Amino acid sequence: MSKSHNPSINPSLIAHSLLPENQETPIHFIKSDIIDPKLFYRRNHFSYPMLTTSSYWLSVNGLVEKPRLFTLQEMLTMPSKTIKVVLECSGDKRYLFVPKAFGDQWQKGAISQGYWKGVPLRTFLDLAGIKAGAKEVVVEGYDYGKRTDSDRVYTFSRSLPLEKALHPDTIIGYEYNNQPIPFKHGYPLRLIVPQWYAMASVKWIKQISIIDSEFKGPFQSTDYVYYPNKENEAGSFPVTTINVNSTIQKPLDMNVLNTGKHFISGISWTGKGVISKVEVSTDGGKSWSEANIITQNKGSYEWSSWVFDWSVMEKGEYTIMSKATDSYGRSQPSIPFWNQKGYGYNAVDKIKVKIE
Amino acid sequence: MSKSHNPSINPSLIAHSLLPENQETPIHFIKSDIIDPKLFYRRNHFSYPMLTTSSYWLSVNGLVEKPRLFTLQEMLTMPSKTIKVVLECSGDKRYLFVPKAFGDQWQKGAISQGYWKGVPLRTFLDLAGIKAGAKEVVVEGYDYGKRTDSDRVYTFSRSLPLEKALHPDTIIGYEYNNQPIPFKHGYPLRLIVPQWYAMASVKWIKQISIIDSEFKGPFQSTDYVYYPNKENEAGSFPVTTINVNSTIQKPLDMNVLNTGKHFISGISWTGKGVISKVEVSTDGGKSWSEANIITQNKGSYEWSSWVFDWSVMEKGEYTIMSKATDSYGRSQPSIPFWNQKGYGYNAVDKIKVKIE
Numbered sequence: 182m183s184k185s186h187n188p189s190i191n192p193s194l195i196a197h198s199l200l201p202e203n204q205e206t207p208i209h210f211i212k213s214d215i216i217d218p219k220l221f222y223r224r225n226h227f228s229y230p231m232l233t234t235s236s237y238w239l240s241v242n243g244l245v246e247k248p249r250l251f252t253l254q255e256m257l258t259m260p261s262k263t264i265k266v267v268l269e270c271s272g273d274k275r276y277l278f279v280p281k282a283f284g285d286q287w288q289k290g291a292i293s294q295g296y297w298k299g300v301p302l303r304t305f306l307d308l309a310g311i312k313a314g315a316k317e318v319v320v321e322g323y324d325y326g327k328r329t330d331s332d333r334v335y336t337f338s339r340s341l342p343l344e345k346a347l348h349p350d351t352i353i354g355y356e357y358n359n360q361p362i363p364f365k366h367g368y369p370l371r372l373i374v375p376q377w378y379a380m381a382s383v384k385w386i387k388q389i390s391i392i393d394s395e396f397k398g399p400f401q402s403t404d405y406v407y408y409p410n411k412e413n414e415a416g417s418f419p420v421t422t423i424n425v426n427s428t429i430q431k432p433l434d435m436n437v438l439n440t441g442k443h444f445i446s447g448i449s450w451t452g453k454g455v456i457s458k459v460e461v462s463t464d465g466g467k468s469w470s471e472a473n474i475i476t477q478n479k480g481s482y483e484w485s486s487w488v489f490d491w492s493v494m495e496k497g498e499y500t501i502m503s504k505a506t507d508s509y510g511r512s513q514p515s516i517p518f519w520n521q522k523g524y525g526y527n528a529v530d531k532i533k534v535k536i537e
Numbered sequence: 538m539s540k541s542h543n544p545s546i547n548p549s550l551i552a553h554s555l556l557p558e559n560q561e562t563p564i565h566f567i568k569s570d571i572i573d574p575k576l577f578y579r580r581n582h583f584s585y586p587m588l589t590t591s592s593y594w595l596s597v598n599g600l601v602e603k604p605r606l607f608t609l610q611e612m613l614t615m616p617s618k619t620i621k622v623v624l625e626c627s628g629d630k631r632y633l634f635v636p637k638a639f640g641d642q643w644q645k646g647a648i649s650q651g652y653w654k655g656v657p658l659r660t661f662l663d664l665a666g667i668k669a670g671a672k673e674v675v676v677e678g679y680d681y682g683k684r685t686d687s688d689r690v691y692t693f694s695r696s697l698p699l700e701k702a703l704h705p706d707t708i709i710g711y712e713y714n715n716q717p718i719p720f721k722h723g724y725p726l727r728l729i730v731p732q733w734y735a736m737a738s739v740k741w742i743k744q745i746s747i748i749d750s751e752f753k754g755p756f757q758s759t760d761y762v763y764y765p766n767k768e769n770e771a772g773s774f775p776v777t778t779i780n781v782n783s784t785i786q787k788p789l790d791m792n793v794l795n796t797g798k799h800f801i802s803g804i805s806w807t808g809k810g811v812i813s814k815v816e817v818s819t820d821g822g823k824s825w826s827e828a829n830i831i832t833q834n835k836g837s838y839e840w841s842s843w844v845f846d847w848s849v850m851e852k853g854e855y856t857i858m859s860k861a862t863d864s865y866g867r868s869q870p871s872i873p874f875w876n877q878k879g880y881g882y883n884a885v886d887k888i889k890v891k892i893e
Contacts, residue, residue, distance in 0.1 A: 198789065199566065283791050329795040433642075435640060437685050533637070533639075
């Protein structure tokens with residue numbers, strides 16, 4: 182009775198649907214600030230597209246001086262940049278809304294982070310020559326299919342206002358973590374729009390079109406819109422910038438722990454500025470103390486990891502909360518901003534534990 | 538643009554904790570009535586034990602005429618039986634209790650089914666010779682460790698009343714689905730107790746002891762006990778027989794579907810008799826219709842698969858429910874039986890969908 186058995190134990194993605202594939206990362210088990218493709222959450226509207234890269238080119242057209250086609254080889258010769266970016270699905274944490282919002286019940290793991298390398302979108306727009314009257318840039322993916330609300334076939338297409346499209350950090354990515362982009366995450370080219378929820382970061386780019394109007398595709402004007410009223414569309418506005426947010430990674434909700442010292446740890450992120458403060462409460466929000474930020478996201482687009490030392494000697498039930506604040510003074514609210522489709526959940530993160 | 542990409546898509550286990558390993562099956566994606574070890578939920582109280590099978594023997598001792606040691610080779614020569622059994626963790630569906638119960642927040646996938654082959658426990662007890670005064674049979678596993686509520690080291694041990702231990706279908710299993718039992722599920726020997734929640738089916742059996750008293754180990758008298766009162770232990774009683782239950786596998790909770798025909802499908806199971814009826818409601822419980830049972834569990838210990846044809850033409854929100862009844866007349870209750878540790882959840886299964 183002596184041989185050591187050490188069977189491999191790995192957390193895998195949590196499946197919401199398989200066709201299209203929608204799976205999330207078990208956020209509590211993320212130990213690195215660079216997410217491996219195996220653990221990168223997968224969010225699709227349609228089946229995976231069919232495409233070959235032997236004859237692949239990037240088309241830039243519409244309201245331009247000269248429509249252009251770029252080959253992948255050409256792109257590799259252009260000035261590139263590498264940015265560390267949080268990508269978060271706007272439906273992340275949807276399962277927490279009360280009343281529940283329809284759609285996949287994403288828990289806290291529709292979020293990822295890694296290094297994206299690519300060429301600024303602006304470079305391509307400048308080479309094609311933006312004409313006067315240009316208003317938005319539409320990026321279309323190769324993925325397509327039917328929606329439940331229509332019999333038409335749509336591709337996944339999204340627009341950016343000209344200003345965001347011209348931001349030097351809005352890039353056409355071709356590498357993720359020093360490798361070609363994994364197929365499921367947009368190979369060969371994916372738009373990367375830092376600070377916006379990830380529906381803007383279109384995968385499998387087919388073409389880029391400059392238009393003089395407001396784009397009205399269903400993923401722009403039906404989905405990815407906040408509808409704050411349950412019964413009608415009054416007060417609706419588009420989903421764009423990532424809300425300031427935090428997630429407690431350890432301990433787990435409803436865990437039973439013993440008395441003594443525990444580390445409470447997690448991550449915080451924002452789509453505006455940087456995380457300036459993370460506060461933790463172990464008494465259900467009555468009192469708050471600052472957590473220690475371990476990795477500070479100085480001016481970049483990454484998340485901040487934090488830890489909080491907790492000594493607990495008294496047995497009982499405890500509600501632990503985390504609240505992040507960013508350099509624009511935005512803090513996580515106590516009450517979530519409810520909306521019909523369940524986007525942008527960012528209320529104070531909350532778990533319960535029992536000490537025995 | 539013609540090559541077909543068909544990346545492999547598989548749902549994996551949902552991880553609650555890794556040390557000890559506790560992962561569940563995404564129940565909605567189970568297509569077979571025989572669960573592959575890769576998708577078999579994993580429920581552990583401690584780290585995986587260290588053991589070699591080159592020197593393995595099964596010890597039967599205590600209140601017997603003659604303590605015995607059995608080798609694995611010897612066991613293979615004894616009359617065996619193969620039974621198709623549902624194993625369900627008593628914490629399955631714990632996440633549905635309101636107020637929430639502490640412990641791992643198992644969703645609906647701490648359940649499995651497959652063919653177990655082994656020798657009746659009774660055979661070993663008869664060979665050792667049960668002495669007068671025998672009351673319970675204690676089965677001890679090789680897994681051990683500390684609990685949060687004590688500094689002592691415990692092995693995982695459970696007892697059965699003599700009557701259940703002598704039931705001809707209570708077996709010492711050595712094969713699962715025609716293969717040696719997977720290590721994570723109890724290799725080389727696992728007790729299989731049909732109709733009881735799976736804490737009784739002790740893995741990695743170390744020894745079997747007959748005693749003349751009530752066994753009081755912590756996994757018998759502290760855990761796996763129903764405590765119906767939040768504040769004290771009044772009215773407590775042990776967890777044993779599986780409650781009549783059902784799970785809707787399709788559609789998923791909070792799915793958005795289109796108008797037309799849909800199949801509502803799922804499974805039902807019970808620890809007493811067989812499933813005699815499954816009813817489905819698509820109007821939140823106002824009216825019920827019988828579902829078609831596809832695989833009837835005639836006298837065995839397996840689950841019943843069922844399907845219900847649903848034609849829906851009117852857009853809106855629908856609450857779909859399933860309610861199983863067994864041949865002992867037990868039906869799933871509307872209101873769950875709340876208990877401190879969150880065992881045995883079996884209220885009517887319920888999901889919501891939106892038709893658009």
